[in-house]
Amino acid sequence: MTNSQTRVRAGVAGWPVAHSRSPLIHGYWLERLAVEANYQLFPVSPGAFPAFAATIGRDGLVGANVTVPHKEAAFAACDRRTPVAAALGAVNVLWRENGLLEGDNTDVAGFLANLDESAPGWTERRQKAVVIGAGGAARAIVYALLARGVERIVLVNRTPGRAAALAERYGDRVVAAPWAALAAALPGADLLVNTSSLGMAGQPALALDVGGLPEHAVVADIVYVPLRTPLIEAALARGLRTSEGLGMLLHQAAPAFERWFGRRPEVTPELRALVEADVRAAHGGAR
Ligand code: ATR
Helix, strand or coil: CCCCCCCCEEEEEECCCCCCCHHHHHHHHHHHCCCCCEEEEEECCHHHHHHHHHCCCCCCEEEEEECCCCHHHHHHHCCEECHHHHHHCCCCEEEEECCEEEEECCHHHHHHHHHHHHCCCHHHCCCEEEEECCCHHHHHHHHHHHHCCCCEEEEECCCHHHHHHHHHHHCCCEEEECHHHHHHHCCCCCEEEECCCCCCCCCCCCCCCHHHCCCCCEEEECCCCCCCCHHHHHHHHCCCEEECHHHHHHHHHHHHHHHHHCCCCCCCHHHHHHHHHHHHHHHCCCC
């Protein structure tokens, strides 16, 4: 018996959430893998998150993604968390097991899967990375780089206190540097990652001369609107290897789908093209 109450479903909770591309991604996999379920948008206002979390595991709702501004509230709502979610203090995937609400954070896995795919063998040179930004995304990316053995991370942020606090959290291998030191940090960097919103449609570009990076450097950006940020364009023009933001979005979705539906989905060229077309359609000039 399937009706709207009992049908297997998952979705994404956020505020606002209408812009989310998760329904497109999960909807593609549900169809391709012939899984009888649907994926919904859940607009959940900040105060309403605990009540929403309580509905997971009931009435066919097998789980949910969690986006801005609820990742910390989702963390707090969980009975159990994976080690990576516990380390980050933020949860973006929820499900229920034996009555307990469980949480994971797939941003680390998504970032690394994308980087591995775009720049195979990047860990052969991992003495130094420069990370721009000090928000939730930076927290996940610093964790990811440390987990893969990057020896030293220079963290640069507009608000120096946030970079200092993040560096403190991760210990000796992460050092905060002032914004003015960014150009001087580039020589010798094996990897540069922008985790800030600079370069996003409607935001200023990240003013940085990629000419300061070594030839072997990899440049990663988590921004995916536009699909190619000015930073990525500049890196490509210099012949550097790059890792673009859309890939992280696609790869972070895969472990959540597998968790709820028991099937490992693939990030196919077809899925990528579908989401790229959606970004282009929604943002006109933002390629
Ligand atoms: P997220 O969780 O996605 O990382 P966030 O916590 O809002 O989001 O962080 C956004 C990052 O982009 C921050 O590092 C922010 O710098 P501040 O800590 O100084 O706010 C950075 N950012 C946003 N707009 C910026 C701008 N115009 N110039 C420089 N950095 C900017």
